[in-house]
Amino acid sequence: MFLFFSKLNFVQVEVSTRCQLSCLMCPKSFFRWKAMDMSFEDFKKIPFSRFRYAHLQGWGEPLLNPELGEMIDFAKKSCKVSLTTNGLLLPEWKEEIAKLDLIAISIAGIDGQREVRKTKLEELSEKIETITSLKKRPKVVIATLMMKNTISELPMLVEFAKSIKADELIANNLDYIPSKDLVGYEVFSENPSEEYLRIIETAKKRAEELKINFVARPIKMEEALVCAENPIKNCFITVDCKISPCAYLHIPSEGDEITRFFKGEEIKVKKQYFGYAKEFQKAWKSKVYSDFRGVYERRLFEPHLPLPECCKSCYKAYSL
Numbered sequence: 001m002f003l004f005f006s007k008l009n010f011v012q013v014e015v016s017t018r019c020q021l022s023c024l025m026c027p028k029s030f031f032r033w034k035a036m037d038m039s040f041e042d043f044k045k046i047p048f049s050r051f052r053y054a055h056l057q058g059w060g061e062p063l064l065n066p067e068l069g070e071m072i073d074f075a076k077k078s079c080k081v082s083l084t085t086n087g088l089l090l091p092e093w094k095e096e097i098a099k100l101d102l103i104a105i106s107i108a109g110i111d112g113q114r115e116v117r118k119t120k121l122e123e124l125s126e127k128i129e130t131i132t133s134l135k136k137r138p139k140v141v142i143a144t145l146m147m148k149n150t151i152s153e154l155p156m157l158v159e160f161a162k163s164i165k166a167d168e169l170i171a172n173n174l175d176y177i178p179s180k181d182l183v184g185y186e187v188f189s190e191n192p193s194e195e196y197l198r199i200i201e202t203a204k205k206r207a208e209e210l211k212i213n214f215v216a217r218p219i220k221m222e223e224a225l226v227c228a229e230n231p232i233k234n235c236f237i238t239v240d241c242k243i244s245p246c247a248y249l250h251i252p253s254e255g256d257e258i259t260r261f262f263k264g265e266e267i268k269v270k271k272q273y274f275g276y277a278k279e280f281q282k283a284w285k286s287k288v289y290s291d292f293r294g295v296y297e298r299r300l301f302e303p304h305l306p307l308p309e310c311c312k313s314c315y316k317a318y319s320l
């Protein structure tokens with residue numbers, strides 16, 4: 001059906017907005033939350049053959065969706081499939097996870113796990129090893145957030161990732177700040193601290209010694225031509241099957257606005273979506289969605305053009 005269209009890169013699908021945890025930095029902990037699962041019926045309407053990759057995760061825990069197994073099988077017929085999880089249900093989903101191309105398990109830190117996630121790292125590591133010890137298994141990535149209270153543990157996290165036989169450690173930024181309470185937890189800035197840069201460098205060296213991949217997102221804010229989510233080639237399907245350019249423009253909170261704290265200031269942004277997944281092609285080609293992507297396409301040749309209004313206060317637009 002889509003034979004004449006070139007492949008897009010990446011579709012992120014929010015299969016659940018429920019979660020068993022209440023992490024310190026999660027927007028779920030601050031807003032009135034629409035907690036629900038996507039149904040398999042709705043999932044089947046997403047045109048996976050248009051994409052190279054599907055990542056089954058949004059603002060919630062994908063392993064809580066009881067139909068996740070069917071979803072993985074369905075998407076796998078058309079593209080590579082990955083997901084990010086908090087890891088609590090890994091043993092229960094072992095067989096389905098073995099079919100994935102990549103699984104990312106988010107971890108707050110060594111002591112940070114208790115402080116930020118309120119769970120025990122020892123228990124989680126046993127669960128992760130049920131996956132890393134499989135004969136046939138996906139690439140296993142440990143994903144962490146660099147925050148002021150956890151970044152010092154980064155070199156130890158490299159050792160932890162190696163000890164549980166993960167393939168990679170990726171250190172992300174606290175790039176969405178949903179509450180004033182979290183302002184100041186970020187480690188990035190226009191002039192990043194020497195101390196944080198040194199910690200990242202130490203973690204890199206340790207990873208080289210241990211022969212494990214390590215990727216740390218930049219912590220220096222610099223406006224990018226196209227943001228890291230690249231809405232030209234990627235998109236986000238919300239839990240209720242709307243098409244949005246990215247997860248940062250559609251949070252499953254009540255109401256039609258998103259609250260963000262950017263450089264310490266509270267900003268309200270209207271949620272953005274351009275039609276529904278069942279009419280993907282029509283929505284993708286619509287004038288309003290094409291115009292949104294067009295801003296980024298033009299910036300590649302005319303870097304002085306301003307970012308779309310809803311992106312100006314998103315940290316992802318600043319190379320983080």
Ligand code: SF4
Nearest residue numbers: 019021023026060086
């Ligand atoms: S595990 Fe993820 S979705 Fe769940 S509360 Fe923590 S940050 Fe939010």
Ligand code: SF4
Nearest residue numbers: 227246311314316317
């Ligand atoms: S800058 Fe932020 S809000 Fe804009 S498209 Fe990128 S990730 Fe989404």
